[in-house]
Amino acid sequence: AAGDATAVAHPNIALIKYWGKRDERLVLPWTDSLSMTLDVFPTTTRVRLDPAAGQDTVTLDGVPLEGEPRRRVVAFLDLVRERAGRPARAVVETGNTVPTGAGLASSASGFAALAAAASAAYGLGLDATGLSRLARRGSGSASRSVFGGFAIWHAGQPDHGADPDLGSYAEPVPVPVDELDPALVVAVVDAGPKAVSSREAMRRTVDTSPLYRPWAASSQADLADMREALRRADLDAVGEVAERNALGMHATMLAARPAVRYLSAATVTVLDAVLELRRSGVSAWATMDAGPNVKVLCRRAEADRVAGVVREAVRSGSVHIAGPGPAARLLDA
Numbered sequence: 604a605a606g607d608a609t610a611v612a613h614p615n616i617a618l619i620k621y622w623g624k625r626d627e628r629l630v631l632p633w634t635d636s637l638s639m640t641l642d643v644f645p646t647t648t649r650v651r652l653d654p655a656a657g658q659d660t661v662t663l664d665g666v667p668l669e670g671e672p673r674r675r676v677v678a679f680l681d682l683v684r685e686r687a688g689r690p691a692r693a694v695v696e697t698g699n700t701v702p703t704g705a706g707l708a709s710s711a712s713g714f715a716a717l718a719a720a721a722s723a724a725y726g727l728g729l730d731a732t733g734l735s736r737l738a739r740r741g742s743g744s745a746s747r748s749v750f751g752g753f754a755i756w757h758a759g760q761p762d763h764g765a766d767p768d769l770g771s772y773a774e775p776v777p778v779p780v781d782e783l784d785p786a787l788v789v790a791v792v793d794a795g796p797k798a799v800s801s802r803e804a805m806r807r808t809v810d811t812s813p814l815y816r817p818w819a820a821s822s823q824a825d826l827a828d829m830r831e832a833l834r835r836a837d838l839d840a841v842g843e844v845a846e847r848n849a850l851g852m853h854a855t856m857l858a859a860r861p862a863v864r865y866l867s868a869a870t871v872t873v874l875d876a877v878l879e880l881r882r883s884g885v886s887a888w889a890t891m892d893a894g895p896n897v898k899v900l901c902r903r904a905e906a907d908r909v910a911g912v913v914r915e916a917v918r919s920g921s922v923h924i925a926g927p928g929p930a931a932r933l934l935d936a
């Protein structure tokens with residue numbers, strides 16, 4: 604029905620990281636990033652217009668959102684309302700299957716699903732590029748979850764005409780996926796919420812870390828190497844570049860003042876296990892986001908073995924195997 608839409612989106616894991624904004628309000632990053640959308644942990648969001656209501660109702664897994672998370676959703680809806688020229692408030696119901704706030708990119712699937720559902724409910728009529736730009740305003744990484752498989756999010760040029768918003772969106776990267784046969788083994792070593800939000804951590808890193816600018820420059824070179832490695836379906840090259848890019852990102856945070864350290868003892872234990880796997884001839888490479896969890900890139904054919912070794916290393920916690928997932932989509936009413 605008009606004014607009522609439901610969408611599903613999946614999280615993505617960056618192989619070339621987004622870390623640092625050049626414009627916080629518009630969520631414009633300093634660097635390009637590249638990710639794989641997963642086939643696990645979908646978020647489903649329904650948006651229903653409620654013209655009689657005085658304010659939005661926002662629930663996550665049936666529980667009303669409060670504070671900063673609610674404020675972010677309402678600000679996002681305000682943006683959609685302004686564009687649609689429709690002031691109606693909405694009822695937003697989200698179901699998450701990923702541990703929220705654990706550095707597992709729940710904001711990526713969350714805002715991609717919200718952007719798809721809200722833009723349909725308010726009748727914005729966006730194409731995929733427009734949807735990616737809109738999702739970006741909710742959370743930068745959400746711009747990439749609009750697409751399935753592999754996606755690149757363009758930072759955009761600081762001087763992109765009169766409207767800097769236009770140049771910053773994600774688009775699919777063609778990859779010979781069957782040949783690459785990638786899997787990500789997700790080691791959840793700690794599902795609790797993070798101590799410092801990625802938003803605050805990014806801000807602090809850009810403002811105070813002497814390593815930020817060098818990393819941003821090297822990340823541009825990493826991206827070129829990554830695109831080439833993906834094109835060749837060279838999993839070891841993809842993994843090597845992803846791992847060095849992620850470790851470099853964490854180095855920028857460790858050098859911030861005060862330092863931001865997401866990596867825990869359990870993280871390092873998994874990193875040791877990954878090194879051990881490589882020594883035994885298994886292609887396995889690690890990447891970490893704004894939390895202690897580790898995502899291990901490997902061949903699908905070896906994912907069970909990798910998951911077994913990782914499970915042994917984490918003991919408490921959970922291990923999941925993910926492959927390349929689908930684009931965000933609307934569900935039939």
Ligand code: DP6
Nearest residue numbers: 617620621742743744801802892893
């Ligand atoms: C480490 O997209 O959550 O996962 O734009 O402030 O909402 P905001 O940040 P967010 O940051 C994700 C950072 C990362 C790397 C990545 O996904 O590229």
